[in-house]
Each structure stands twice: as C-alpha cells, then as structure tokens.
Amino acid sequence: MNTQPLKWLQRATDDLAVARLVLEEDYAAHACFLAQQCMEKSLKAFLLYKQNRYPRTHKLVDLLTVCRQLDNRWNDFFDDCIVVDQYYIPTRYPDAIPGGLPEGLPAAAEAAESIASAERLLQFAVTLIPAQ
Template identity: 35%
Template sequence: MENEIDRWIKRSEEDFETAKANFKIRKYRFASFLCQQAVEKALKALLLKKTKKIIRIHDLVELGKRVDIENNYYDSLEKLTYVYVDSRYPDTSDKDYTLQETKEDLKIAEEVIKWIKKKI
C-alpha cells in the first residue's frame, strides 16, 4: 500500500514541477491545470492512506471532505476544481489565464500539497 501512496505523491510532485515549468514559459492555462492535477493526486494519496481505496472523481472539494482537510482550504479547492474543466475545454470559457491567477493557483497547490504530505 505504501508503494501505491508513494506513486500518487510522486505523480503529484511531477505535475507540480511541470506546472512551475509551464508558468516560467507563460503557459498559464496549462500551469493552472497541472496545479489542479497535482492537488487531486495528492488528495487521492491521502485518501488511499485513510481508506485503502481510490475513488475516480475530480471534485477537489469532495476529495477534501473525504480526507478531512482543514476548512480554510475549501475555497481554494473549489477554485482549482473549476480550473479542471475550464482550462481543458474551449467551449467552457474564452478567458485567458493571467500571471496573477496562475501564481495564486501555484500557491494554493503548494500549500495544500504541503499539508497533505504532513498527514501522510
């Protein structure tokens, strides 16, 4: 079980590193999407630790509830859940992701992943 948890965390870390790399080359939409992915995988690692199973959902708020995440993270999880759909499909939004928005997404991801790693 620990190996599987480690794999989820490793993928989370890879996604977060790739998000930062995309941010540096001003690919803000991709960077924000990868922030969502990194947090989702970290949450699933913690869920796996707590329940011994993975659920196939992408709603970070729901995943957060299932791992008893601290209340102050729920708004951030909601924001990144929106990014999951909005950043992927051209018919959901025509907005451009800005440097500031993506900086915020990177900060959210970093904080949430750090919290999760402490729990694992």
C-alpha cells in the same frame, strides 16, 4: 506497507514542478490545470493512505469533503479547492462549459495563486503520509 500513496504524491510533486515550468513560459492556463492535478493527486494519496480507496471524481471539493471527514485539518484548504476546481475543464477544452470562466482563461496571477495553493496542499499531504 502500501506504497501507492507515495506514488501518487510523487506524481503530484511532478505536476507541481511542471506547472512552475509552464508558467515561466507564459502558459498560465496549463499551469492552472497542472496545479489542479497536483491537488487532486495529493488528496487521492491521502485517501489511499487512510482508507485504501478514493471516489472516482476529479472535483477537488468532493475529494476534500471525504478528507475532511477523516481529518478536520483539511478544512483549511476549502477555499483553495473551490478556486482551483474551476480550472479543471475550461483550461483543457476550447469548447468547455459556456460561462465556466466568465473572465476568460486564467492569467499569470491566477496561475501563480493556483500553484501556491497546490504547493500548500501537497506539503500538508506529505506531512500526513509517512515516507516509509
């Protein structure tokens, strides 16, 4: 059995745990980035499980599109991926794409929503990838 998908799920789980911790310390932008990372790794874990490869991209919507082709139950996560996708670059770089986040960096409420989205997506991925 290929254990790579489980390793990716473990890293996704770790990212989610750290996202919660940094949000408690009022680092909302960092929490959003880690939520994005959790979602990206969860999607890539599923793709590794199903086809032993994944596209070389960080865009959640692009990864989700491939997942949806393999299992249409991923459709439920489209809106979440659109929202969280927008945090990947602006939460990391001070000179990110101008206008990337018109309202500025995300606040605690956006971070909490991103973490909730990441948790839902991770939990779904876990149900699709056998532990052994």
